[in-house]
Amino acid sequence: MPICCSAPDIDWTKFGAIGRLGLTAGASAPEVLIEEIIDAFAERYEVSVETVSAVEESGIFFPLPRAVRSGEALTRLRSDEESLGLYARALFGAKQYARAALALERAAANQNASGTTLYLFGLTNSRANNFPKAIAALERALTKSPADVNVYRELGYDYEKTKQYAKAFSLYQKALEVVPNDADFKEALERVRPFANQ
Numbered sequence: 001m002p003i004c005c006s007a008p009d010i011d012w013t014k015f016g017a018i019g020r021l022g023l024t025a026g027a028s029a030p031e032v033l034i035e036e037i038i039d040a041f042a043e044r045y046e047v048s049v050e051t052v053s054a055v056e057e058s059g060i061f062f063p064l065p066r067a068v069r070s071g072e073a074l075t076r077l078r079s080d081e082e083s084l085g086l087y088a089r090a091l092f093g094a095k096q097y098a099r100a101a102l103a104l105e106r107a108a109a110n111q112n113a114s115g116t117t118l119y120l121f122g123l124t125n126s127r128a129n130n131f132p133k134a135i136a137a138l139e140r141a142l143t144k145s146p147a148d149v150n151v152y153r154e155l156g157y158d159y160e161k162t163k164q165y166a167k168a169f170s171l172y173q174k175a176l177e178v179v180p181n182d183a184d185f186k187e188a189l190e191r192v193r194p195f196a197n198q
Contacts, residue, residue, distance in 0.1 A: 009098075010037070010040060081110070098128040100120075101128050115144030115151070116141075119137075119151050123154055126158050135158050168188070172188045
């Protein structure tokens with residue numbers, strides 16, 4: 001039963017007083033995410049790690065997409081907001097959302113982060129199902145880019161996913177002030193309207 005894709009996704013209520021836990025990861029799982037999950041468990045439980053290989057590796061190599069490799073190399077040379085953004089976009093394109101969010105974390109923590117960086121950080125966290133971080137980043141992005149309809153769409157989606165219908169309703173109303181004829185926002189507003197006052 002999969003429990004998470006990254007440490008922030010762990011639902012600690014499912015564990016209680018566990019005595020033993022097996023952690024599995026596919027060949028393409030980044031080592032940094034595995035270590036992050038182990039570290040998260042080590043903060044709450046006594047942990048000893050035993051590595052078990054189910055299959056003998058055959059020496060087959062699966063390289064990361066060229067854009068990801070190039071982005072990774074770029075961030076070794078430069079760690080500015082633009083470089084981290086390019087790397088995160090490559091990771092996002094490779095559907096490595098948690099890694100993309102991790103790559104953007106430092107840039108997004110800067111108070112001067114651009115609306116675009118905050119939007120991308122929110123988007124990657126949303127796709128990695130880390131909605132609290134996604135919402136916080138997107139709310140900041142909205143203050144920096146109040147006319148960016150993509151921020152409204154993603155933030156509204158995240159509010160709906162977390163059942164914050166009143167916030168979603170208010171957000172969709174504001175979005176319609178920016179783009180009054182947008183059919184998607186009109187539909188979203190009607191979709192959440194019955195739940196907005198509960």
